[in-house]
Amino acid sequence: MNGVDLLTAVALFAAAFATIAVGAWGGRFSRTTSDFLVASRAVGPRWNAAAVSGEYLSAASFLGVAGLIAKYGADALWYPVGFTAGYLGLLLFVAAPLRRSGAYTVPDFAEFRLSSTAVRKTAMVVVVVVCVLYLIPQFQGAGLTLNILLGVPVWVGGVAVGTIVIVNVVGGGMRSITFVQAFQYWLKLTAIAIPTLVLIGVFAGDPQPVGDPAPPRVSAPTTVDVTTDVVVTVTEPKGVRITGTLDGTEVHARVPTPGRHVIEADSVIALDAGAATPVVDGAPVDGSDWVASGDGFGDRHPLFQVLSLVIATFLGVMGLPHVLVRFYTNPDGRTARRTALAAIALLSLFYLFPVLLGVFSRLYVPELLITGASDAAVLLLPSATIGGPAGQALAALVAAGAIAAFLATSSGLLVSVAGALSTDVLRGRVRDFRVAAVAGGGIAVALSLAAGSLELSRTVGLVFAVAASTLCPLLVLGIWWRGLTAPGAIAGLVVGGLSSGIATSLAIAGVVDDSVLDGWLSVVVGYPAAVTVPLAFGTMILVSLATRSRLPGDLSRTFARMHVPERVGMGIDRLPGRADDEPGRDRTADGPSTEGPDRHPRG
Amino acid sequence: MSQNPPQRERVVLAQRRGARMVRTRVEVQEQTEIGDALVRGLMRAQLGLGLRLGLGLVVVVVAIPLLVFAFPEVAAATVFGIRVTWIALGLLAYPVIYLMGLLYVRLAENAERDFMSLVDDEESEVGGGP
Numbered sequence: 001m002n003g004v005d006l007l008t009a010v011a012l013f014a015a016a017f018a019t020i021a022v023g024a025w026g027g028r029f030s031r032t033t034s035d036f037l038v039a040s041r042a043v044g045p046r047w048n049a050a051a052v053s054g055e056y057l058s059a060a061s062f063l064g065v066a067g068l069i070a071k072y073g074a075d076a077l078w079y080p081v082g083f084t085a086g087y088l089g090l091l092l093f094v095a096a097p098l099r100r101s102g103a104y105t106v107p108d109f110a111e112f113r114l115s116s117t118a119v120r121k122t123a124m125v126v127v128v129v130v131c132v133l134y135l136i137p138q139f140q141g142a143g144l145t146l147n148i149l150l151g152v153p154v155w156v157g158g159v160a161v162g163t164i165v166i167v168n169v170v171g172g173g174m175r176s177i178t179f180v181q182a183f184q185y186w187l188k189l190t191a192i193a194i195p196t197l198v199l200i201g202v203f204a205g206d207p208q209p210v211g212d213p214a215p216p217r218v219s220a221p222t223t224v225d226v227t228t229d230v231v232v233t234v235t236e237p238k239g240v241r242i243t244g245t246l247d248g249t250e251v252h253a254r255v256p257t258p259g260r261h262v263i264e265a266d267s268v269i270a271l272d273a274g275a276a277t278p279v280v281d282g283a284p285v286d287g288s289d290w291v292a293s294g295d296g297f298g299d300r301h302p303l304f305q306v307l308s309l310v311i312a313t314f315l316g317v318m319g320l321p322h323v324l325v326r327f328y329t330n331p332d333g334r335t336a337r338r339t340a341l342a343a344i345a346l347l348s349l350f351y352l353f354p355v356l357l358g359v360f361s362r363l364y365v366p367e368l369l370i371t372g373a374s375d376a377a378v379l380l381l382p383s384a385t386i387g388g389p390a391g392q393a394l395a396a397l398v399a400a401g402a403i404a405a406f407l408a409t410s411s412g413l414l415v416s417v418a419g420a421l422s423t424d425v426l427r428g429r430v431r432d433f434r435v436a437a438v439a440g441g442g443i444a445v446a447l448s449l450a451a452g453s454l455e456l457s458r459t460v461g462l463v464f465a466v467a468a469s470t471l472c473p474l475l476v477l478g479i480w481w482r483g484l485t486a487p488g489a490i491a492g493l494v495v496g497g498l499s500s501g502i503a504t505s506l507a508i509a510g511v512v513d514d515s516v517l518d519g520w521l522s523v524v525v526g527y528p529a530a531v532t533v534p535l536a537f538g539t540m541i542l543v544s545l546a547t548r549s550r551l552p553g554d555l556s557r558t559f560a561r562m563h564v565p566e567r568v569g570m571g572i573d574r575l576p577g578r579a580d581d582e583p584g585r586d587r588t589a590d591g592p593s594t595e596g597p598d599r600h601p602r603g
Numbered sequence: 604m605s606q607n608p609p610q611r612e613r614v615v616l617a618q619r620r621g622a623r624m625v626r627t628r629v630e631v632q633e634q635t636e637i638g639d640a641l642v643r644g645l646m647r648a649q650l651g652l653g654l655r656l657g658l659g660l661v662v663v664v665v666a667i668p669l670l671v672f673a674f675p676e677v678a679a680a681t682v683f684g685i686r687v688t689w690i691a692l693g694l695l696a697y698p699v700i701y702l703m704g705l706l707y708v709r710l711a712e713n714a715e716r717d718f719m720s721l722v723d724d725e726e727s728e729v730g731g732g733p
Contacts, residue, residue, distance in 0.1 A: 077692035084700055088660060091704050092653035096711070291686055292679065306668045314664075337711065341704045348697030355693045480650050560642045563649065565715045568722060 008149045011396035015187065015403045016164055023168045023180045043178055043329040049342030051178045052326045054185030056083075056317075056343070057350060058134075058409035059141030059375075062188060062402055064457030065351070067374030069358025070365075071283045071455075072297050073290035076358070078306055079457050080351035082313025084344060086464075090318050091340035096333035097479045097562040104328055105419045106321050106471055113478045113562075115552040116486035122493050124424040126470045127321045129501065130463060131413045131420075132444050134322070137459040138413070139448035141375065142406040148376050149399050155449055161403070162445035165410045169418060169437045177411045178329065184408040189350055191401020195382050195394045196353040199360045202385055208363055215276040215285050216366030224367050226267045231281035232370055234258050239275025243268045269370060280372035290362065297458075300519035305527045309461060312529035316464030319471030322412035325419060332566045357381060375456050378402070414441050451508060462504040462528075469496035469532040473540050479562060481541075482555050488544025496536025503528035641721060648714040656703050663699070667691065 043051070061083060068076035103109035106127050111120035139158035146157030168177065215235045226244065234240065234256045241253040244267020253270070260281060263269070271277065282297075284290040297305055317323055330336040361368065361377035364385045368374050379402065382394035417440035418433050426432035470493050477484045477492075503525045506512050512522045524531055552558070560568075670677055671688060680687050 074686065074688050074692070077689065081692050081696045081700075084697060085660065085664070088700050088704050088707075089657065092657050092707055291689070292675070303668060303672050307665070310664055310668075334712065334715075337708050341701070341708050344697075344701050344704050348701055351697065352694070480646070556639045556642070559646065560638070563646050564642060565719060567719060 005150055007392050007396040008399045011400040012146075012149070012403050015400035016160075016407070018187075019180055019184070019404070019407050020164065020168060022183050023171060023177060025179065043331075045330070045335045045338040045342055047178065047182050048326060048330060048335075048339045049346055050182035050185045052181075052323060052339060052343045053346040053350070054181035054183070054188065054404075054408045055177075055326065055412035056320075056323055056347070056409070057185065057188055057405055058456075058460065059138055059145075059402065059405050060457040060460035061350070061354065062192065062405035063141060063145070063375045063378050064455055064460065065354040066357040066361055066378045067368075067376070067455060068297075068457050069355055070361035070377050071280070071369060071372065071374045073284055074292060075297060075302065075306055077355065078309055079313070079461070080355060082310055082464075083317075084347045084351060085314050086317025087340050087344045087347065089314050090323070090327075091337060091344070094318050094324075094475050094479065095327055095336040095340045098324065098475065099327050099330050099336035100333040100564070100566065101562050105416070105423060106324055106475075107420055107424055109478070110474060110489065113552070113558060114484065114486045114489055116489075119486045119489050119493075120424060122490050123471070123474065124420045126493055126497055127420045128417055128440070129497065130319070130467050130471070131321055131417045132440070132447065133466060133504065134320075134460065134463045135410055135413050135417075135441075135444035136448045136451055137456050137463075138406050138410045139445055140451075140459075141456050142403070143448070144375060145379060145399070145402050145406075148379055149395075158445055158448050161406045161410060162441055162448075165407060165414055166438055166441040168407075168411055169414045169441070170434045177415060180411060181408045184404040185346060185350075187404045188401045188408075189346075189353075191397050191404070192350065192353040192357070192378070195378075195398055196356050196360075198390075198394060199364075199381065199385060200356065203360065203363075210287065210291065210359060210363070214287055215279065216287070216362055216369060217274055217276050218271045218367055219273060219364075221273050222271045222367045224269045224271070224370050226263050226269065226371060227265055228371075229262065229264050230371055231260060231262050232278040233260055233281060233285050234278045235285055236276035239272035240278060241270045243270070271367065277366040277369055279369045283369060283372070287362075301523045304523055304530065308465075308523075308527035308530035311533055312461055312465040312468050312527070315468035315472045315529070315533060317467075318475055319467030319469075320464075321416040321420070321467075321471065322409070324471075324475075325416050326412070334565070354378070360385070372455075410441075410444075414444075417441075417444075458526075459508065462507055462526075465527070465529040465532065466497065466500040466504055468529050469500040469536045472533070473537045477537070477540055477544075481544075482559065483544050483548070483551070484540065485544045485547045485550040486552065487547045487550055488540045488542075491543040492536045492540030495539040496532055499535055500528050500532040503532065641718065645714065645718045648717075649711055652707065652710050652714065656707050660700070660703060 061080070065076070065080050065083075068079055098109065101109055101112055103112050107120045107123040110123040111117060139162055142161035143154040143157035146152050146160070147154045168180065235258060237255050237258055240255060242256055242263060243252050243254075245251070245264035246254060246256060246267070247262050248264075256278075261278075269278070279285045327336045327339065330339055357378055361374070361381055365377055365380050368377050368380070379395070379398055382398055383391045385391070386394060414437055418437035421436035421440060422428055422432040426436060473492050473496065474489055478489070506525045507528075512525045667688070677687070682690055
């Protein structure tokens with residue numbers, strides 16, 4: 001283990017240890033089920049916004065966004081914009097009414113709104129599926145990161161992160177991870193901001209052309225190991241030598257001809273200093289194509305890809321259980337809104353940095369474009385550009401941020417899985433919560449080892465599409481439309497879940513050839529939201545209209561509860577086992593009491 | 604003057620106001636027709652607000668890829684050597700999203716304040732319990 005590895009390992013352990021320590025500190029008073037599920041609904045907007053952002057900024061944001069920008073250029077800017085704009089949708093349509101409903105999980109909201117245990121169970125299954133799908137790229141990202149940084153086998157990272165997360169969640173539930181996640185937002189921001197600022201300094205000291213009509217070039221002699229088969233485009237063969245299997249034939253130090261080539265696994269590509277890097281098929285080769293938008297993400301229907309991605313990310317946040325569960329921890333609807341707004345500010349600040357890192361990655365580590373393993377860009381940039389101890393220190397800092405990203409997001413997801421499973425399958429006691437956390441986490445770790453992988457941001461984009469096609473219509477229609485019925489909701493969840501779920505599975509398995517139906521099949525499978533979201537909304541509305549006789553009773557009370565400010569005194573915080581709590585009595589924070597004459601000046 | 608008469612007057616006033624307040628609240632709490640209408644009014648206001656802002660964002664957002672698709676030369680324009688699409692999506696999009704959110708929070712809280720003043724101060728009803 002050399003110096004870089006040692007420093008990085010220390011940083012990784014420090015980040016992991018700090019996570020466990022902060023969690024133990026925050027969770028030392030966790031006693032009741034309410035502590036475990038919703039942190040006793042006493043988290044103020046500032047802490048909560050930092051926790052929401054810390055939880056939300058996953059490996060896909062910390063590593064994936066920069067990688068996609070390095071690879072696809074301008075169109076990849078939609079990923080961070082969409083990831084942020086989703087919170088505006090959440091704020092406009094979901095945050096306050098969802099909190100005021102008094103529910104403690106999404107399935108509980110479904111039952112509250114539609115008075116149907118069948119809807120509750122369906123929503124529970126959807127929540128578990130979305131969370132487990134989302135956990136898979138986190139654990140895979142952890143495996144990749146530890147593999148790159150420390151050279152350990154890929155499975156080690158996933159298992160290590162999985163174990164830490166399970167221990168943390170079992171220990172203190174929501175109360176504990178609130179502090180962990182708030183801490184991790186600031187850790188991640190530091191870990192991405194400082195390297196970016198240093199690289200801005202490097203770039204300013206030696207400006208290089210960005211967006212020239214030329215391919216990316218390596219600055220030093222480089223060798224790249226090809227571990228899975230890739231298709232690359234070679235523009236300038238000079239200085240490029242391939243050893244291994246090229247286009248089906250054994251070659252040794254062969255200089256390829258310009259054009260498309262298949263390079264098989266276990267080949268080695270050697271690049272001389274100044275050689276033009278071959279670029280993975282589908283990504284723009286010239287800087288001028290890369291800097292221009294409109295080419296999408298390497299497919300034949302770029303406009304559809306971008307629009308579908310926009311739909312998935314804008315609406316998907318509304319359906320992410322681990323984000324929604326954080327809004328139940330607010331004291332009231334007003335603080336829920338303010339939490340969403342503050343989260344937008346924190347995310348906006350964060351996403352400035354991965355965009356810049358993506359640009360720098362194309363300049364300084366273009367060899368990643370050969371294999372398309374662009375998720376590694378952020379991890380490799382500091383040591384590649386700034387040598388010596390400073391580069392090592394930055395690399396260690398980035399590593400700590402990456403591990404924080406995996407830990408924060410997976411903790412939040414696991415709390416959601418455990419919350420849904422323990423209250424809907426088990427009996428809702430603290431012990432059940434712990435059992436569910438161990439089971440859910442274990443399943444996700446196993447799946448992450450078994451499943452294939454795409455780029456982190458792409459996988460996460462697909463999970464957003466599933467969320468946008470299932471829980472988003474349930475919440476939006478449930479909150480704003482009195483006509484929603486239980487059969488309508490179930491039909492919509494099933495249709496949206498199956499269509500988007502099948503598309504996601506096919507895309508991850510990579511079995512759809514892009515020549516079918518002029519490429520439309522593969523683009524719909526890869527970016528399904530533009531089809532599946534309208535399908536889910538439409539199904540919910542039509543089936544509800546057809547089953548009008550099944551409208552739940554007492555709609556006026558349900559809607560008044562969701563939309564009327566808490567001061568009127570209608571709010572009831574639900575909890576497993578005591579659904580008819582006293583109205584508003586367990587508010588602990590700054591909110592005014594809910595009954596009696598209003599003592600505040602009005603105007 | 605002794606202190607008794609003003610004291611008595613204040614108590615009576617407070618009871619009247621209190622009674623009225625509680626009654627209008629009860630209208631909402633018990634979902635009488637008036638209470639339900641009030642809630643529907645609040646919902647309409649909030650939903651209209653959300654839809655207007657959401658639609659505004661959608662128009663802007665959908666316009667960008669369509670413009671780029673239709674007029675590639677617009678997207679090739681640069682400011683300080685940086686493409687307008689990079690400036691728009693990499694930098695300007697975030698303050699726009701935040702300001703829309705801020706506007707929504709302000710207006711939504713205003714709507715709630717209006718609702719509460721209706722519930723607490725409504726003068727048009729004649730006495731009598733619900």
